[in-house]
Amino acid sequence: MNIPYLSLKSLVKKPLTTFLSWLLLAFGVTIVVIILLASSQLKSEISKNAQGIDLVVGAKGSPLQLILANIFHVDFPTGNIGLKEAARVSKSRYIGSAIPLSLGDSYRGFRIVGSTQDYPRLYKAELAKGEWFEDHMEVVVGAEVAQKEGLSVGDTFESQHGLSEDAEAHGGHAFQVVGVMKPTYTVMDKLIVTGIHSVWEVHEHEGEHHHHEEDSLIEISHLGISVTSEEFDEKEITSLLISYRSPMGAVMLPRSINSESSFQAASPAFETARLFNIIGVGVKVLNGLGLLIIIISAISVFVALLNSLKERKFDIAIMRSMGATRRQIFAHILIEGLLITFAGAISGLVIAHVAMQVVANTIGGIAPEPWVILQEEWLVLAGCLAIGVVASLIPAVMAYKTDISKTLAKG
Amino acid sequence: MIRIKELSYRFDEQKELSFPDWSLTPKEHALILGPSGGGKTTLLHLMSGLLKPTTGEVMIGDTCISDLSNSRLDRFRGDHIGFVFQKPHLIPSLTVKANIRLATFLGKTSADKVADVMEDLGIADLAHRAPHQISQGQAQRVAIARAVVNKPVVIFGDEPTASLDDQSCEAVVDLLKAQARACGASLVLATHDYRVKSQIKNHLNL
Numbered sequence: 001m002n003i004p005y006l007s008l009k010s011l012v013k014k015p016l017t018t019f020l021s022w023l024l025l026a027f028g029v030t031i032v033v034i035i036l037l038a039s040s041q042l043k044s045e046i047s048k049n050a051q052g053i054d055l056v057v058g059a060k061g062s063p064l065q066l067i068l069a070n071i072f073h074v075d076f077p078t079g080n081i082g083l084k085e086a087a088r089v090s091k092s093r094y095i096g097s098a099i100p101l102s103l104g105d106s107y108r109g110f111r112i113v114g115s116t117q118d119y120p121r122l123y124k125a126e127l128a129k130g131e132w133f134e135d136h137m138e139v140v141v142g143a144e145v146a147q148k149e150g151l152s153v154g155d156t157f158e159s160q161h162g163l164s165e166d167a168e169a170h171g172g173h174a175f176q177v178v179g180v181m182k183p184t185y186t187v188m189d190k191l192i193v194t195g196i197h198s199v200w201e202v203h204e205h206e207g208e209h210h211h212h213e214e215d216s217l218i219e220i221s222h223l224g225i226s227v228t229s230e231e232f233d234e235k236e237i238t239s240l241l242i243s244y245r246s247p248m249g250a251v252m253l254p255r256s257i258n259s260e261s262s263f264q265a266a267s268p269a270f271e272t273a274r275l276f277n278i279i280g281v282g283v284k285v286l287n288g289l290g291l292l293i294i295i296i297s298a299i300s301v302f303v304a305l306l307n308s309l310k311e312r313k314f315d316i317a318i319m320r321s322m323g324a325t326r327r328q329i330f331a332h333i334l335i336e337g338l339l340i341t342f343a344g345a346i347s348g349l350v351i352a353h354v355a356m357q358v359v360a361n362t363i364g365g366i367a368p369e370p371w372v373i374l375q376e377e378w379l380v381l382a383g384c385l386a387i388g389v390v391a392s393l394i395p396a397v398m399a400y401k402t403d404i405s406k407t408l409a410k411g
Numbered sequence: 412m413i414r415i416k417e418l419s420y421r422f423d424e425q426k427e428l429s430f431p432d433w434s435l436t437p438k439e440h441a442l443i444l445g446p447s448g449g450g451k452t453t454l455l456h457l458m459s460g461l462l463k464p465t466t467g468e469v470m471i472g473d474t475c476i477s478d479l480s481n482s483r484l485d486r487f488r489g490d491h492i493g494f495v496f497q498k499p500h501l502i503p504s505l506t507v508k509a510n511i512r513l514a515t516f517l518g519k520t521s522a523d524k525v526a527d528v529m530e531d532l533g534i535a536d537l538a539h540r541a542p543h544q545i546s547q548g549q550a551q552r553v554a555i556a557r558a559v560v561n562k563p564v565v566i567f568g569d570e571p572t573a574s575l576d577d578q579s580c581e582a583v584v585d586l587l588k589a590q591a592r593a594c595g596a597s598l599v600l601a602t603h604d605y606r607v608k609s610q611i612k613n614h615l616n617l
Contacts, residue, residue, distance in 0.1 A: 001509065001512050001513060001516040001522075002516070006502075006504075006505075006513070009504040009505055009509070010504045012504065013503060013504035314500055315500070315502050315503070318494075318496075318500050318502070319502070319513070319517060320461075320485070321459070321461060321488065321492075321494045322488070322489055322494070322513065322514050322517045322518065322557070323485055323486060323487075323488045323489015323490065323514075323517040323518045323519070324485065324489070324517045325481075325482050325485040325486075326481065326482075326485075327482075328517070404461050405453075405456045405461045405462045408452075408456070408461065408496065408569070409452045409453075409456070
């Protein structure tokens, strides 16, 4: 037997009150921790997917949309830009590397990205099977695409125009899978990557047939592609993913592109910060709600202890008559408050992680890690215990001060 | 041995009680008699260290308990003193056995005797019942078990028979006497219950 045992027994004796305090605290902590986990996961997903990309150049429109469509592949592209001008813009001496992207097609909801081999390389993707795309209509699929659609090397499929699942199918242009990537735990796992020419080819109008005029190829070396002069003049791409050559690029490049070309340049860092500002209001409201519930729970712990003290005055006096010291009585009440807050906080943490696991299972895709324990969670736990101390302090002091003789004389 | 000398207790400006000098040999049984409000409970609390006297001293064995610090007094009480009250006042959140175990925990003595004491008092089969599941008479036995389990040098009873019928009254006093004898303790009962007077001859009238 020990003091915590007595406290526990006393909690079990009044299950409804205990349950209410526990429930409130667990619920409050769940809200706060889910927000913590979600925003930390979101931030790490964003930085993982945007690494190595300093600037996205594309058609004018919403800069946030440009970022979402071309880095995270969640929104629709703002439009296309002419290859000729893109080649000119990307020659700037501030640019370290530029990767062209051409979007617009999908296969069962997975986006097909026309690009160069530099694009998967950006995410350090490696091949699990097969080889990288070289020729027309060859694709390499991300790990998740391969797994969900059962695609493997040698399989062929026809793409759909547009980025949604119910989009209209293109007839006659079959892609062939030549490689499957290993999981990178980035957006790359959800993509089908092919050469930029393949995307153009699918979109060519009937009759306007493509001739490989090998002799008149123009090499755009800084984009890593070669095109015919006809293509150079007429073809379009969706965006360029740019990394700066030097920090000076951050100062010069966005301004020069935005003012001197028909394109717009958007910085992922800036736009995602802006995104966080927008959702930040909601996050703050939810966080405030969570904290409010935690405080209400602390009040319920306080009231429960104070109420029980009235009934237990005699028990406490009896315990004192049996040799319990004032300190033991103080600890008895304090531990009772702490046990309930500790149980509530731990349950809240567990529920939050389980909820993240459920969310991760449902949305699939970019791998959230629901069981990573953040440092802030220890803070939440410590905070709850502190609140538990505050809530049980006054009842504990009152118990400490119980006048045993007077109480016993009344009984 | 218990001895009180020049003992008085002041409640407030108007009310002060003083008590005659009195002593008790080891293992002796005695009653403190007197009308309600005459100071029986106050004397009991002074003698057990639940109250600090305004003047005078209380000796239990070789210890002058009026000189002990608060925490040493708590220790002393747990170790050497057993209490029985008018009502059993068992801790409702604990089982019968845990209630008796609590006395050994707070008195810092071994829990080995718990089973024996329960056997002695005929409450062994109530061990895992909750206090609200047993009768008043059984609960009073548990309270007595709780008072004697630490083998105290003195057992104090504050009106232990007041709410009992004649039959139970006699049984409880017999039980207290037998238990006090068994653990070699003095027995001091504060009461205004005439039924008890015939059972214990040594009286202190207030």
